[in-house]
Amino acid sequence: MASQSTNLWVLLGLGLAGIFLMTRKLKKRSIKQDFGAFIHKLLLLPPPQPAPPKAPHPLTSLNFAVSDLFDIDGHVTTFGHPEWARTHEAASQTSPVVSALVEGGATCIGTTVVDELAYGISGENKQYGTPTNPAVPARVPGGSSSGAAVAVASNLVDFALGIDTIGGVRLPAGFCGILGFRPSYGAVSHIGIIPVSKSLETVGWFARDPNILRRVGHILLQAPFVVQRSPRQIIIADDCFQQLNVPLDRSSQVVIQSTEKLFGRQVLKHINLEEFLCNKLPSLKKLSSQQQNGELKAPSLKSLAKIMQFLQRHEFRLTHEEWMSIVKPELHPAVSADLQEKFEVSDVDVENYRSVRNEMRDAVNSLLKDEGILVIPTVANPPPKLGGKEIISEDYRSNALSLLSIASISGCCQVAIPFGFYDKCPVSVSLIARQGGDRFLLDTLQTMYSTIQEQVEIAAETKLSRNVITQEQSAEIAKEKGNQAYKDKQWQKAIGFYTEAIKLSGNNATYYNNRAQAFLELGSYLQAEADCTNAISIDKKNVKAYFRRGRAREMLGYYKDAIDDFKYALVLEPTNKMAASAAERLRKLFR
Incomplete structure (x- = not known):
């Protein structure tokens, strides 16, 4: 009798173990299918198509996702952290940005993971899991809008919305090998979106197809129709490309060759961008000379990155510090290092930083005018490995944010463009136009994209054929x-x-x-x-x-x-x- 009882317990134990293993296997399979990009699945359907001869909705047949800091009627926005969801009510209406896209014919299918409180740049999230980068699964997807980028890169949606404050759209676009657009500051409504840094943030979007990126832009920018223009100048920031760990023939030379083919050599101009900007920013020189603690040192792109970080941290705390002090949420080390350490900034400092921002806007606008394009690398280094400490190192963040600070501080528009792979990691180069030149930039991308991709392929093939040369x-x-x-x-x-x-x-x-x-x-x-x-x-x-x-x-x-x-x-x-x-x-x- 005792033997039979023992056998029953053994069989029961084996059965439970089998169920447990099967559940884990199914769970892993589910995560793999959506790459961990989504927090909530939902369905916002567009209105019926108008009857002929009226044209169909401009975004008909497209589906999209939104980063989980856009309000969706009846849903609680998580802001990348369950403690936020626990302490906030469901939204009573949908963000106008999301509504405009649905009314334009697109179907919203869910909300996606962001860095905790949409604050980091790695895309890693301890609370909801880190989305898997489809381009390089062993490396981070980039943040803050990591899930939105992964949803597009893995072909789960046609486009996705994110927020770009210090690079939240451009960085993950670069890391995941897709297109990412940051519009001019103030060009798209921020109603119904949890704020991160009000003087820096913009609504941005991802796509794999430049035509889709442009169609979404026409809906969100609400800019009047203008005749498409070719750029009068394409300005290569040579000093920025010299910092890139990618050969020039796989980065800036691709743009140069594409430009010569489409517009002629006379359109090209080369510049040392850091020198140009620092000569145009007297407030930055003054700040650098006054710094006693060595934070800014000599005026440079890295000092611009510091100012951008100061503004983001200051404005985030102004908005959310009371909630954080009450709830005390557990945060990823990369986020908590910024938000939970002692931080003091005076009103005078903030005004000085804003003076730099105003001068930066004038400097970039004077360089580009109405029909100029600035070309820079999107990110300085390849995406770090998952779970590593590289992403939180001061050197890595400084290098990445130096390039990202150009558009964030000036308020200009920027598009990140995939340039294939080098050393098994995605390469990304960006085009920047003056503030307000959003449609011009999207049109330029549409014109140049296929030629750029042709040159990318030629460069890759040439590299293979040159392998015999040491x-x-x-x-x-x-x-x-x-x-x-x-x-x-x-x-x-x-x-x-x-x-x-x-x-x-x-x-x-x-x-x-x-x-x-x-x-x-x-x-x-x-x-x-x-x-x-x-x-x-x-x-x-x-x-x-x-x-x-x-x-x-x-x-x-x-x-x-x-x-x-x-x-x-x-x-x-x-x-x-x-x-x-x-x-x-x-x-x-x-x-």
């Missing part, structure tokens, strides 16, 4: 092109080629040394000093590197260090007349 040989070819550009006094172009050589073979002092000389010609002394230091670390007897670093330091006002560099160049090469003359000149000045 990286060192390719680097030497790039260096020689840089030398020729230098001889032609095309300093920025030379820097681009030397940068390419460094990416291919980063342990060659000559490449750093040559780029330093080009930087000196442009007056970019900090960059020249850094390159010379790299060259010296590789080759401690590099006379030219010491001499050029001395010149850079002299121009920066580091006179004692400059004298030391010139003297060391003379130790290595006693007959170097230029080093002797420079050292003597500085000794006389600073005896």
